[in-house]
Amino acid sequence: GAGVSQSPSNKVTEKGKDVELRCDPISGHTALYWYRQSLGQGLEFLIYFQGNSAPDKSGLPSDRFSAERTGGSVSTLTIQRTQQEDSAVYLCASSLSGGALYEQFFGPGTRLTVL
């Protein structure tokens, strides 16, 4: 079946602009994660959604970052007033459910470049 998909695959924006990144999880997966992969920093957790529960936002680096998940499926990560340090690859992952038993499956990522 289809894996996790993300769009756009690449995004170039100017400093100060807002951007929206989209993630389509695997159908039927109730858990969804956003991670960020920066040069030299490795992969860092941003936010976690499980079903209709309130998301765990503990990894978001600033209040310029927000995410929502509509209908328990598609998720959008929004970065307001982008800064150059936001340049990174943003990866989305989904799993059948939240919990230790379930593998996380990753999408191809969105490469964000802030000029």
Place this chain on the structure above:
Amino acid sequence: KQEVTQIPAALSVPEGENLVLNCSFTDSAIYNLQWFRQDPGKGLTSLLLIQSSQREQTSGRLNASLDKSSGRSTLYIAASQPGDSATYLCAVMSSGGSNYKLTFGKGTLLTVNP
């Protein structure tokens, strides 16, 4: 705070060689450990998932071991091939939290030369 370290950062081997990639983590209170492969410009492909109660998992030429008490895991690749060239990432899911996030190492860049 959980920290994951991978050694070596880069490894270059001739085709056919067996090799070991190392991963260590500071907090042994984990649910599981997962090994991923990342090709340039691509997302992550899950290779093996080891639950905290398990000692090892095998898939084809790959074997991953877990020693939770000492905070270590190894990924063994047998009879390496040029197609194995990629970055290998180790990630742990710590227990005690409610978000089931993965904490990643910075990866080992593997090059297998024909």
